[in-house]
Amino acid sequence: MSDIDLYRRTFLKTSLGAAAVAIAPGMLLFDTAHGKPQPASGKVRWGMLIDTTQCKSGCDDCVTACNRENGLSGATSATDSQWIRKIEIKDISSGRELSLPMMCQHCEHPPCVDVCPTTASFKRADGIVLVDKHRCIGCRYCMMACPYKARSFVHEPLHDQNPDVPRGKGTVEACTLCVHRIDQGLQPACAEACPNQAILFGDLNDTDSEISKKIRSVASVQIRANLGLNTGIRYRGL
Amino acid sequence: MKLFASLLLCLCIPAAWAAGTNAPKPDIGKGGQCVEDVQWMRKNHMHLLKHQRDEALRKGARDEKLSLKNCIECHASTRDDSVIARDDSFCVACHRYEAVKIDCFECHSGKRKSAWSQRNAK
Amino acid sequence: MSAYPPMYFKNRLYYVLLAAGGLIALAGLYAVYMMEHHGHIITGMNNQIVWGIPHVFAIFLIVAASGVLNVASIGSVFGKAVYKARAPLAGLLSIAMLAGGLTVLMLDLGRPDRIIIAATNYNITSVFAWNIVLYSGMFTLVAIYLWTMMERRMNPWNKPAGFTVFAWRFILTTGTGLIFAFLTARQAYGSALLPPMFIVLSFAWGLAVFLVAQAALYAWNEKELDPAILQRTKNLLGVFVIGSLYMVTAYHMTNLYFAHLSGFERFILLDGGIYPNLFWWGYFLLGNLLPLALIYWPGPCRAPCVLAASLLVILGAFMLLYVFIIGGQAYPLDIFPGHEVSSSFGDGQIAAYHPSLLEFLLGFGGLAIAFIITITGMRVFNFMPQDKPHIAD
Numbered sequence: 001m002s003d004i005d006l007y008r009r010t011f012l013k014t015s016l017g018a019a020a021v022a023i024a025p026g027m028l029l030f031d032t033a034h035g036k037p038q039p040a041s042g043k044v045r046w047g048m049l050i051d052t053t054q055c056k057s058g059c060d061d062c063v064t065a066c067n068r069e070n071g072l073s074g075a076t077s078a079t080d081s082q083w084i085r086k087i088e089i090k091d092i093s094s095g096r097e098l099s100l101p102m103m104c105q106h107c108e109h110p111p112c113v114d115v116c117p118t119t120a121s122f123k124r125a126d127g128i129v130l131v132d133k134h135r136c137i138g139c140r141y142c143m144m145a146c147p148y149k150a151r152s153f154v155h156e157p158l159h160d161q162n163p164d165v166p167r168g169k170g171t172v173e174a175c176t177l178c179v180h181r182i183d184q185g186l187q188p189a190c191a192e193a194c195p196n197q198a199i200l201f202g203d204l205n206d207t208d209s210e211i212s213k214k215i216r217s218v219a220s221v222q223i224r225a226n227l228g229l230n231t232g233i234r235y236r237g238l
Numbered sequence: 239m240k241l242f243a244s245l246l247l248c249l250c251i252p253a254a255w256a257a258g259t260n261a262p263k264p265d266i267g268k269g270g271q272c273v274e275d276v277q278w279m280r281k282n283h284m285h286l287l288k289h290q291r292d293e294a295l296r297k298g299a300r301d302e303k304l305s306l307k308n309c310i311e312c313h314a315s316t317r318d319d320s321v322i323a324r325d326d327s328f329c330v331a332c333h334r335y336e337a338v339k340i341d342c343f344e345c346h347s348g349k350r351k352s353a354w355s356q357r358n359a360k
Numbered sequence: 361m362s363a364y365p366p367m368y369f370k371n372r373l374y375y376v377l378l379a380a381g382g383l384i385a386l387a388g389l390y391a392v393y394m395m396e397h398h399g400h401i402i403t404g405m406n407n408q409i410v411w412g413i414p415h416v417f418a419i420f421l422i423v424a425a426s427g428v429l430n431v432a433s434i435g436s437v438f439g440k441a442v443y444k445a446r447a448p449l450a451g452l453l454s455i456a457m458l459a460g461g462l463t464v465l466m467l468d469l470g471r472p473d474r475i476i477i478a479a480t481n482y483n484i485t486s487v488f489a490w491n492i493v494l495y496s497g498m499f500t501l502v503a504i505y506l507w508t509m510m511e512r513r514m515n516p517w518n519k520p521a522g523f524t525v526f527a528w529r530f531i532l533t534t535g536t537g538l539i540f541a542f543l544t545a546r547q548a549y550g551s552a553l554l555p556p557m558f559i560v561l562s563f564a565w566g567l568a569v570f571l572v573a574q575a576a577l578y579a580w581n582e583k584e585l586d587p588a589i590l591q592r593t594k595n596l597l598g599v600f601v602i603g604s605l606y607m608v609t610a611y612h613m614t615n616l617y618f619a620h621l622s623g624f625e626r627f628i629l630l631d632g633g634i635y636p637n638l639f640w641w642g643y644f645l646l647g648n649l650l651p652l653a654l655i656y657w658p659g660p661c662r663a664p665c666v667l668a669a670s671l672l673v674i675l676g677a678f679m680l681l682y683v684f685i686i687g688g689q690a691y692p693l694d695i696f697p698g699h700e701v702s703s704s705f706g707d708g709q710i711a712a713y714h715p716s717l718l719e720f721l722l723g724f725g726g727l728a729i730a731f732i733i734t735i736t737g738m739r740v741f742n743f744m745p746q747d748k749p750h751i752a753d
Contacts, residue, residue: 037299037301039299040298076705078406078407078712079406079407082704085703085704086704087701087707089701091699102695102705111543111545114485114486115486116488117478117489118477118489120481122296124297125297125298133345134291134295135474135477137470137475137477138471139488140410141488144411144543144549144689147544148695149408149693149706155400156398156401157398158345160349161345161346162354162358163346163354164351166345166346166347168344169470170399171345179298183298183300223696224545227545
């Protein structure tokens with residue numbers, strides 16, 4: 001075997017290896033894009049840190065992204081579903097104004113799960129609070145119990161839902177933290193859409209995750225922390 | 239015994255005849271077999287779907303092969319991308335014949351996801 | 361059972377009443393069909409006012425169903441003969457109203473076709489789920505209780521059965537009150553005072569319903585009620601009305617004392633538009649002061665006067681429940697205390713509620729079901745109160 005042959009061999013090997021390294025994540029991504037057959041892990045707790053100082057009043061890109069992702073109409077009459085909404089708040093005594101997105105806070109001790117008669121409201125192992133529409137009978141007790149008014153009731157028949165996001169008349173629904181995206185290894189649509197990156201999504205249980213580091217280093221609060229629900233959504237600058 | 243056998247035979251003939259004429263002829267779409275054989279699936283698909291829905295939704299274990307979405311992907315009609323749009327659509331044809339109400343599509347889309355994504359890409 | 365002839369209804373009157381009740385029940389069924397077909401969009405309920413008129417009717421019927429058993433309990437548990445004679449009618453009314461109330465509650469669900477899931481997937485932390493057990497237990501216990509009264513061989517069991525029903529009824533109304541008491545975040549609810557308040561309210565509402573039913577049945581059967589009995593039940597109603605007014609006052613007084621709830625109380629009692637009006641004119645004046653005046657005004661209060669007082673108490677009950685259930689949701693949820701808030705989802709705004717006719721049809725349908733069960737029960741069974749000429753307790 002000549003030197004040239006040997007050289008060609010190693011060259012082929014390394015270039016093939018490099019190609020494999022380059023393609024592999026894509027292949028893996030393609031694989032996980034279909035969702036994992038393993039159940040959600042209880043070691044993970046998904047959460048968000050919302051930086052209200054970066055949230056612009058009047059901007060509703062997160063709301064629009066949510067509506068598009070989950071197939072919501074975007075209409076805002078009293079009977080329309082709103083999974084995420086922008087709230088403008090103003091401190092009565094100081095006059096300080098803020099704008100922030102409000103949605104299901106994915107509590108550790110969710111009142112909606114406690115009150116649901118049929119266990120349709122439930123918390124997944126990774127902390128995401130969901131409605132199992134196969135079990136929901138539409139009693140709306142969870143809507144009464146939610147301290148954040150995060151839930152909506154589907155008041156009319158729906159057609160042409162997103163195949164990834166089933167929704168239907170007579171059942172209650174709310175922010176799913178884009179569970180169908182999380183299971184594919186993606187971020188929730190609102191976090192991805194925010195032009196100022198005000199929504200940081202990640203694993204609250206992983207001490208090395210960006211969100212955990214941030215929560216350790218900057219002041220953040222839970223909304224209505226006095227209720228002791230330990231929400232998965234935290235706010236900064238409130 | 240002979241009498242019984244002949245009686246059975248007599249009963250079977252019209253049954254077979256009826257089965258041959260009225261049996262539903264669903265539009266199986268692209269079709270193919272990825273889970274179990276046809277007879278098994280006819281009998282047991284609901285158990286699979288029900289088991290799968292709890293696994294996927296409540297536990298987050300999404301076995302792609304058994305998901306409703308995956309069923310629809312292959313079995314939606316090649317004409318209208320749906321399993322429920324017409325009387326002879328994949329799900330409707332048999333369910334109508336057996337008079338069993340399908341509850342899935344109150345919430346789930348009956349459309350093939352690829353077709354839905356294409357249409358809603360804009 | 362007794363020397364008296366079995367109770368009779370004039371055939372024609374019964375069928376006329378049945379037809380009238382049936383027609384209203386049918387109208388309720390129509391409302392259910394419409395709500396099923398179109399969804400809740402055709403009701404006045406929305407994402408802010410999630411429970412509306414159907415729940416006012418249902419909760420009235422369920423609370424009164426428990427309270428009406430008071431009449432039976434005073435007879436069976438405390439051994440008063442006048443009330444004992446009325447226990448079968450009270451039991452029947454209780455079953456009838458419970459059935460009517462639960463029907464309304466069930467048919468208002470978003471997916472009533474799936475009601476069986478409430479039994480197959482039971483959540484032990486949900487007070488709604490507890491109530492499913494409490495309500496079905498109540499049906500069974502009251503039926504057994506009626507049986508011990510109707511069947512001579514079962515008579516020895518009447519007292520234990522009466523006692524069980526007595527206890528069960530308290531727990532049941534506690535459960536109904538807890539539905540609201542467990543709502544941690546809502547200003548109007550989330551108070552431990554609610555279960556006892558509902559229990560005392562149930563006394564007044566149940567007795568009022570009983571007196572109305574009794575008056576109607578006596579009139580239709582052309583019987584005369586002993587004035588002495590009328591006086592006793594009338595006085596009892598007065599005591600119950602005062603008791604319930606006391607509980608409602610205590611509830612609002614505690615709220616008024618908490619600074620963070622003063623805004624809500626101001627809304628309900630002073631400047632909330634329809635709600636203070638219904639509370640003061642409807643509940644306080646028509647539902648309490650006027651019946652109390654009728655009952656305690658010097659001079660005799662005869663049958664029509666007791667009937668009027670009872671009807672007013674029932675009217676007041678609906679007013680109070682409307683203010684409590686709908687007013688309680690209309691006032692904005694305080695997510696950011698100390699802040700002015702606004703959003704596309706009604707944050708910081710008083711929620712509007714315009715009940716649709718269908719909701720009323722559903723509610724009256726529930727009343728009609730209770731009515732049909734009562735008159736049919738009275739026709740089939742010998743439940744008409746039979747008093748001895750002289751009462752001696």
